[in-house]
Amino acid sequence: MIEFSTRERDILFYLLTKTDPVQVQDVAETLGTSERTIQRERERIGQSIEAFQLQLDYIRGRGLVLVGDESSKRQLREALLLSHKMLPSTDDRQVELAYRLLQEPGMMKLQALAHAMYVAPSTVSQDLERIDEWFQEYDLELRRKKGIGAEVIGAEIDKRRLLISLIFTQWDVLSFYRLLQGDLDQIPSLLQAERKRWIEAINQSYAVIAPVTKQHDVSDRLIMRATIALTIQALRMDEFSMHYELKAYPIEVLQRVDRLEQRLPYALNIAERQWLSEELRNFQQDHLDTSEELVIRLRVKRLIDHVSLLYGESFLEDSALERGLISHIMSYTRQNVVNPAYVIKQIEREYPRLFDAVKQAAETVFSDQAFADYDLAFWVMHFGAVLSKPVPKTPYRVLVVCSAGLGSSKLLMNRLRQEFPELEQIENSSLFGIDRLNLSEYDFVLSTVPLPDISQPHLLVNPLLPQDEVARVRKLLVSLPKSFQQPLRKDTPGWLDLQRLEQLVRTARELAERFSIETISSRSEGLEELLLEVSTVMVTKEIAHSAVQLSTQLLRRHEMSGLGIPGTRLALFHGRDDSIRHGAFLIFELNRTIELLGMDQLFHPIERILVLVAPEQASDELLQLLSSISGAIIESDERTTQFEYGDEAQVKIVLNETFRKVIERELNASET
Amino acid sequence: MKAIEIAFVCESGLVGSVMGAQVLRKRLQQEKLQVTVRTYRVQELPSDASFIVGPERIIRNVLRKAGDHVFFINQVLIEAAYDDVIITLRKELSRFD
Numbered sequence: 001m002i003e004f005s006t007r008e009r010d011i012l013f014y015l016l017t018k019t020d021p022v023q024v025q026d027v028a029e030t031l032g033t034s035e036r037t038i039q040r041e042r043e044r045i046g047q048s049i050e051a052f053q054l055q056l057d058y059i060r061g062r063g064l065v066l067v068g069d070e071s072s073k074r075q076l077r078e079a080l081l082l083s084h085k086m087l088p089s090t091d092d093r094q095v096e097l098a099y100r101l102l103q104e105p106g107m108m109k110l111q112a113l114a115h116a117m118y119v120a121p122s123t124v125s126q127d128l129e130r131i132d133e134w135f136q137e138y139d140l141e142l143r144r145k146k147g148i149g150a151e152v153i154g155a156e157i158d159k160r161r162l163l164i165s166l167i168f169t170q171w172d173v174l175s176f177y178r179l180l181q182g183d184l185d186q187i188p189s190l191l192q193a194e195r196k197r198w199i200e201a202i203n204q205s206y207a208v209i210a211p212v213t214k215q216h217d218v219s220d221r222l223i224m225r226a227t228i229a230l231t232i233q234a235l236r237m238d239e240f241s242m243h244y245e246l247k248a249y250p251i252e253v254l255q256r257v258d259r260l261e262q263r264l265p266y267a268l269n270i271a272e273r274q275w276l277s278e279e280l281r282n283f284q285q286d287h288l289d290t291s292e293e294l295v296i297r298l299r300v301k302r303l304i305d306h307v308s309l310l311y312g313e314s315f316l317e318d319s320a321l322e323r324g325l326i327s328h329i330m331s332y333t334r335q336n337v338v339n340p341a342y343v344i345k346q347i348e349r350e351y352p353r354l355f356d357a358v359k360q361a362a363e364t365v366f367s368d369q370a371f372a373d374y375d376l377a378f379w380v381m382h383f384g385a386v387l388s389k390p391v392p393k394t395p396y397r398v399l400v401v402c403s404a405g406l407g408s409s410k411l412l413m414n415r416l417r418q419e420f421p422e423l424e425q426i427e428n429s430s431l432f433g434i435d436r437l438n439l440s441e442y443d444f445v446l447s448t449v450p451l452p453d454i455s456q457p458h459l460l461v462n463p464l465l466p467q468d469e470v471a472r473v474r475k476l477l478v479s480l481p482k483s484f485q486q487p488l489r490k491d492t493p494g495w496l497d498l499q500r501l502e503q504l505v506r507t508a509r510e511l512a513e514r515f516s517i518e519t520i521s522s523r524s525e526g527l528e529e530l531l532l533e534v535s536t537v538m539v540t541k542e543i544a545h546s547a548v549q550l551s552t553q554l555l556r557r558h559e560m561s562g563l564g565i566p567g568t569r570l571a572l573f574h575g576r577d578d579s580i581r582h583g584a585f586l587i588f589e590l591n592r593t594i595e596l597l598g599m600d601q602l603f604h605p606i607e608r609i610l611v612l613v614a615p616e617q618a619s620d621e622l623l624q625l626l627s628s629i630s631g632a633i634i635e636s637d638e639r640t641t642q643f644e645y646g647d648e649a650q651v652k653i654v655l656n657e658t659f660r661k662v663i664e665r666e667l668n669a670s671e672t
Numbered sequence: 673m674k675a676i677e678i679a680f681v682c683e684s685g686l687v688g689s690v691m692g693a694q695v696l697r698k699r700l701q702q703e704k705l706q707v708t709v710r711t712y713r714v715q716e717l718p719s720d721a722s723f724i725v726g727p728e729r730i731i732r733n734v735l736r737k738a739g740d741h742v743f744f745i746n747q748v749l750i751e752a753a754y755d756d757v758i759i760t761l762r763k764e765l766s767r768f769d
Binding site: 557574599 | 687704727729
């Protein structure tokens with residue numbers, strides 16, 4: 001079998017995913033190395049792939065390309081994959097670097113690191129930059145001195161946690177148990193340098209832990225984690241001291257620590273006891289906690305690598321894919337209520353080859369964790385989503401069912417819209433009505449009554465959709481990464497009534513132009529005189545024919561019911577009358593306070609009078625716009641204040657915004 | 673069954689009904705009831721309106737049919753004034769559920 005170096009592998013792997021020539025610069029950037037390195041490798045790669053009847057061509061101006069037929073490429077892909085496991089990848093190298101830094105109490109020289117790891121100092125430099133974020137995630141600081149070296153600053157407890165994670169990236173539960181059973185080659189290469197110490201310590205730790213775990217139902221993974229935690233303690237406690245932090249632990253945890261300590265050949269100080277308490281706490285909660293995210297992340301990266309190779313298409317550039325897979329695996333639970341058989345069938349049909357690729361890759365990468373076809377199907381969907389780009393994600397189509405198809409499903413639809421804005425198409429049906437519907441047009445079905453056996457994913461929910469059910473629906477949504485449905489063809493928008501729109505816009509403009517804030521300086525006491533003065537202004541502005549008639553009308557309205565708006569200094573006089581020539585909205589600022597009856601039938605001090613009038617025969621458009629002003633006045637406290645105290649320019653802005661909404665509604669009317 | 677539609681009536685159809693409808697709609701939204709509210713000038717109230725809300729002095733004389741619901745709301749800006757409307761709506765909606 002042909003041996004590939006890590007770099008050769010990376011380059012070939014990248015080129016295999018491309019059919020067009022790739023600029024050397026792009027290859028270098030993607031692989032995080034220099035153009036010169038790529039150029040240097042070119043010749044060697046050319047020789048290595050001759051055996052596969054492939055050629056590495058360089059096309060001037062366009063870049064590198066692999067030339068050869070598909071079957072040769074597939075053979076190369078398989079060969080690369082086989083060599084994949086044996087060679088340390090870039091990730092492995094970075095893990096090793098982090099591990100070495102954590103093992104050192106002080107500054108580590110770049111030169112020494114490079115020498116120990118058989119890489120160039122510049123590579124170490126680059127890697128340090130990459131792994132910086134790992135340290136940050138564990139509240140550690142990777143302090144670097146340019147050209148000299150690097151040092152890890154932070155608490156011992158965080159260092160140990162990162163160490164455990166690093167070991168987990170390189171070691172799975174299965175080979176860990178093989179090691180315990182005596183297969184010493186199962187130790188990861190990361191620990192190879194101190195092989196004897198580690199094996200001894202691991203065996204000792206496991207002997208201590210095993211009896212404690214037997215009384216509880218603890219997963220293999222947690223046992224492995226606890227063993228490694230205890231091992232790291234044994235190896236580090238003399239050299240690196242832990243700091244104690246006052247903290248409370250559940251009594252069961254403390255009891256467990258006691259039992260462990262009794263079995264240990266050495267004594268623990270209080271800080272070391274705390275370390276065990278921290279670690280053993282996890283025994284109670286059997287799920288992947290956040291400290292394992294790094295492990296998952298590196299594995300997901302490797303999974304994406306593998307799938308890209310097997311499938312022959314690059315999934316590397318899509319960071320959303322990586323994030324999606326990670327969060328999927330992290331939140332992985334078996335409680336999804338979706339009909340699994342249905343999902344698997346659908347996925348297998350949609351991406352037959354991808355399904356195989358993902359399955360095969362998952363077996364290699366996650367060899368210690370068994371994932372059912374059901375889980376893999378979701379992973380495939382994540383990958384599939386990349387393939388089908390740039391098609392935008394289509395909104396989910398949901399069917400809501402209740403016994404009669406009216407009240408409770410409406411209620412449920414409302415709740416769904418509140419909680420899940422992404423559900424753009426929610427339709428409802430009665431239980432008996434679903435026979436008439438083509439259910440495959442929906443992504444999933446929610447029902448308030450038990451449903452007959454249907455193939456679609458479905459949930460039975462309470463129409464009030466309490467929070468725990470929201471969580472269930474959310475889970476269902478997460479498990480459906482993208483809608484299966486083709487976007488519905490939008491109905492051709494309805495006829496836009498240009499005449500009506502023109503009328504609306506013209507009326508709005510006229511109202512805005514007629515608006516003003518006038519000051520009334522009437523010295524007289526009575527409301528009658530005041531209203532006459534208001535009406536006179538309206539006549540001079542050609543809004544009304546007769547000041548007397550208008551003021552009488554306004555007074556009558558006031559006498560019929562209060563016009564003061566409670567809690568404000570405003571009164572809204574209004575009316576439709578023959579004496580009105582044009583619709584208008586005006587504000588009159590009074591120079592004194594008058595007591596007027598309010599809409600709540602109580603008297604209020606009023607300092608500003610708003611007047612809203614329309615002719616007896618008014619167009620729909622005018623009425624619509626004037627109504628929108630009434631609505632705006634009490635729309636929100638902020639709006640009310642603007643009408644109460646705003647100057648002419650400010651109120652004009654408010655009117656403009658209000659009219660805009662009316663006009664926009666008109667434009668959208670055809671769509672709804 | 674025809675969806676319930678509330679007719680909010682006032683004299684001019686410009687202020688009282690608009691403001692009242694706004695308060696009522698907010699209430700309906702809080703109660704999670706999906707019901708349309710339309711505003712009408714009293715003389716333009718359609719004859720098939722069956723769920724009528726407005727100040728007593730305005731709708732007192734509106735002609736009623738059997739089964740109509742008429743609510744006198746004199747304090748249109750007060751949310752609590754619509755309690756009866758909400759209760760009746762609930763009952764109506766659940767009849768068809």
